[in-house]
Amino acid sequence: MSLLEVHDLKVSFDTSDGVVKAVRGVSFSVDRGQTLGIVGESGSGKSVSTQTLLGLTGGARIEGRALFEGQDLLTMSEDHLRRIRGKEIAMIFQDPLSSLHPLYKVGRQIVEMIRQHEPEVTKQQARKRAVELLGMVGIPQPDQRVDDYPHQFSGGMRQRAMIAMALSLNPKLIVADEPTTALDATVQAQILDLMLRLQREFDSALIMITHDLGVIADLADNVLVMYGGKPVEQADRRSLYYRPHHPYTKGLLESIPGSSGAKDRLKPIPGQPPSLINPPTGCTFHPRCPYIMDRCVTDEPQLRPVLDADGGTNPNHRSACWLPIEAIGLKPEAEGIRQEAVAVGRTTATNITTQGAEAQ
Amino acid sequence: MLRFLIRRIVFGVVVLWIVTLGVFLLFFATSKDPAARFAGKSATADTLALVRHKLGLDQPLTVQYWHFLTRLLKGDLGYSFVTQSPVNDMIKSALPASLSLILGAAIIWLLTGIVTGVISATKARTLLDRGITAAVLVGISMPAFVVALTLLLVFTSKLPIFPGPGYTALTQNPAGWFQHLVLPWVTLALLQSAIYTRLTRGSLLDVLGEDYIRTARAKGLPENKVIYRHGLRSALTPVLTQFGVDVGVLIGGTLVTETVFGLQGIGQLTVRSLTTGDLPVIMAVVLIASFFVVLANIVVDIVYSFLDPRVRLE
Numbered sequence: 001m002s003l004l005e006v007h008d009l010k011v012s013f014d015t016s017d018g019v020v021k022a023v024r025g026v027s028f029s030v031d032r033g034q035t036l037g038i039v040g041e042s043g044s045g046k047s048v049s050t051q052t053l054l055g056l057t058g059g060a061r062i063e064g065r066a067l068f069e070g071q072d073l074l075t076m077s078e079d080h081l082r083r084i085r086g087k088e089i090a091m092i093f094q095d096p097l098s099s100l101h102p103l104y105k106v107g108r109q110i111v112e113m114i115r116q117h118e119p120e121v122t123k124q125q126a127r128k129r130a131v132e133l134l135g136m137v138g139i140p141q142p143d144q145r146v147d148d149y150p151h152q153f154s155g156g157m158r159q160r161a162m163i164a165m166a167l168s169l170n171p172k173l174i175v176a177d178e179p180t181t182a183l184d185a186t187v188q189a190q191i192l193d194l195m196l197r198l199q200r201e202f203d204s205a206l207i208m209i210t211h212d213l214g215v216i217a218d219l220a221d222n223v224l225v226m227y228g229g230k231p232v233e234q235a236d237r238r239s240l241y242y243r244p245h246h247p248y249t250k251g252l253l254e255s256i257p258g259s260s261g262a263k264d265r266l267k268p269i270p271g272q273p274p275s276l277i278n279p280p281t282g283c284t285f286h287p288r289c290p291y292i293m294d295r296c297v298t299d300e301p302q303l304r305p306v307l308d309a310d311g312g313t314n315p316n317h318r319s320a321c322w323l324p325i326e327a328i329g330l331k332p333e334a335e336g337i338r339q340e341a342v343a344v345g346r347t348t349a350t351n352i353t354t355q356g357a358e359a360q
Numbered sequence: 361m362l363r364f365l366i367r368r369i370v371f372g373v374v375v376l377w378i379v380t381l382g383v384f385l386l387f388f389a390t391s392k393d394p395a396a397r398f399a400g401k402s403a404t405a406d407t408l409a410l411v412r413h414k415l416g417l418d419q420p421l422t423v424q425y426w427h428f429l430t431r432l433l434k435g436d437l438g439y440s441f442v443t444q445s446p447v448n449d450m451i452k453s454a455l456p457a458s459l460s461l462i463l464g465a466a467i468i469w470l471l472t473g474i475v476t477g478v479i480s481a482t483k484a485r486t487l488l489d490r491g492i493t494a495a496v497l498v499g500i501s502m503p504a505f506v507v508a509l510t511l512l513l514v515f516t517s518k519l520p521i522f523p524g525p526g527y528t529a530l531t532q533n534p535a536g537w538f539q540h541l542v543l544p545w546v547t548l549a550l551l552q553s554a555i556y557t558r559l560t561r562g563s564l565l566d567v568l569g570e571d572y573i574r575t576a577r578a579k580g581l582p583e584n585k586v587i588y589r590h591g592l593r594s595a596l597t598p599v600l601t602q603f604g605v606d607v608g609v610l611i612g613g614t615l616v617t618e619t620v621f622g623l624q625g626i627g628q629l630t631v632r633s634l635t636t637g638d639l640p641v642i643m644a645v646v647l648i649a650s651f652f653v654v655l656a657n658i659v660v661d662i663v664y665s666f667l668d669p670r671v672r673l674e
Contacts, residue, residue, distance in 0.1 A: 098571035103669060112581070
């Protein structure tokens with residue numbers, strides 16, 4: 001049994017416009033020492049999935065199971081879950097500028113977390129630990145900076161402080177929700193390095209949420225790609241980067257600057273993210289898919305194993321797409337297979353891509 | 361901090377000076393001959409001249425204003441045109457009533473406003489929240505004199521718990537002071553606490569949507585710590601700012617409550633001096649009211665810098 005096993009998680013919110021189906025059935029697992037990357041664009045359900053695990057999505061309707069060391073996070077009492085939050089599962093959020101309380105000193109915010117879960121620790125001991133942690137995440141002169149307010153820290157330093165806080169109780173699982181998105185590119189690399197190093201040191205499990213496949217290219221053991229609240233492709237890092245199957249994953253890879261698919265200019269994925277109130281029929285991605293076929297509009301594809309490098313199917317590399325399981329990778333042969341399938345499978349279906357991306 | 365204080369005090373003095381100049385000019389621009397009022401309708405030209413001379417109104421305006429200013433710098437507000445008594449004494453007797461009324465009411469409305477505001481925000485969109493919202497609407501819409509007269513009717517004649525209108529100095533009889541002020545406090549606090557309930561509710565709801573509140577929850581803090589230590593701490597800053605300004609403004613502006621409850625405060629003095637054209641008293645009450653507004657603003661800024669470490673007083 002893995003440290004965290006999420007089975008068929010569904011999350012929806014009642015709003016005045018209708019029911020927003022933010023997550024529509026996602027499963028994943030992660031173990032100590034492992035990193036799971038969850039990738040998707042805004043509204044793909046990647047943040048909601050993980051925040052739901054910790055009960056941070058107020059007012060949500062939740063289905064499914066999320067077993068953490070065998071106990072279901074989704075059904076346990078609020079008090080029990082609260083004792084897991086921060087202590088067993090720590091979170092790092094996207095915007096370090098707004099994620100730290102502006103009116104309290106950085107050190108005090110770390111001390112507060114330590115003493116909440118370990119009340120026997122004295123203030124002095126907790127403070128000493130906060131200083132050590134700040135030093136470990138690379139804050140210079142931590143014994144002085146511990147008494148700074150967040151606004152006296154730069155963005156990168158604030159994220160380091162958030163990481164220090166997340167690590168303060170040696171959690172078994174760290175969930176990092178776009179931890180580098182709000183930072184400068186140079187600082188991004190430093191923060192990612194730091195997280196990788198500390199994860200190894202602490203041997204915790206890490207879930208890294210991002211919209212940028214480039215961010216987790218060096219980090220993730222496994223990757224889950226989400227689109228419109230559903231998983232569309234799941235694979236180990238190598239397979240996902242070199243042998244993507246789902247057209248959305250392929251699109252994400254091609255939209256990374258300097259990737260093999262984009263020789264001269266960036267290739268954006270045309271169209272807008274789907275409505276989560278009235279998601280498209282069939283495959284959620286079909287309105288934006290360049291390989292749309294008739295059945296994509298009517299039938300919903302489920303995750304299924306696709307072809308492995310050595311010719312067999314790989315149960316750990318699964319994709320929810322009607323294209324043949326051989327249509328893998330960015331090479332011309334794969335493109336040939338795709339075009340062949342489309343030539344047979346498309347008689348009436350059209351989408352915005354085939355109508356011309358110019359209109360977007 | 362010291363530089364800030366000096367700058368603000370200098371600025372405040374300038375504001376007060378402009379206020380006196382404005383009131384002075386307005387007074388003479390709007391009343392043709394102040395002396396005529398005091399001399400009576402059938403006064404002869406001689407009497408009129410005598411009155412004018414006695415009040416100093418026969419001197420050029422610049423000289424009159426200069427006299428006012430030089431006296432003011434010595435702390436002397438002059439003599440009332442009407443009663444001939446020193447204005448300093450009139451202010452001294454009116455100020456304790458006004459301050460007692462406002463500071464007492466302020467404590468009540470701040471506490472009740474924050475408490476109901478927090479309840480309203482944490483139980484947002486529940487029946488309780490809607491009930492509070494309805495009560496607030498009634499509180500805001502109710503004219504002060506209706507509240508005041510109703511309270512007087514119920515608590516002094518139907519159920520004689522409190523004494524009728526009047527004021528007892530705190531130094532003379534603390535119990536009497538308190539008994540006389542309870543109803544005025546409630547009157548004044550009712551409207552204000554309604555406003556502060558809305559203010560606290562809105563501010564706290566805004567803060568509870570902040571990312572750092574999510575961080576506090578993710579840290580595993582219990583909900584009451586999340587709401588009070590992390591939420592309310594931030595939400596109170598705008599509330600306290602408003603509070604300082606309101607207290608300052610109200611010092612000269614609680615006429616209805618003062619009148620109904622027979623409190624001889626600054627509000628009453630203001631109206632009396634305005635209706636009789638008693639220039640020295642008008643100048644004095646305007647100065648006092650402006651002084652408290654200026655003072656409140658300086659205090660608010662200083663308190664703000666303690667509440668929010670991002671604010672530097674430079």
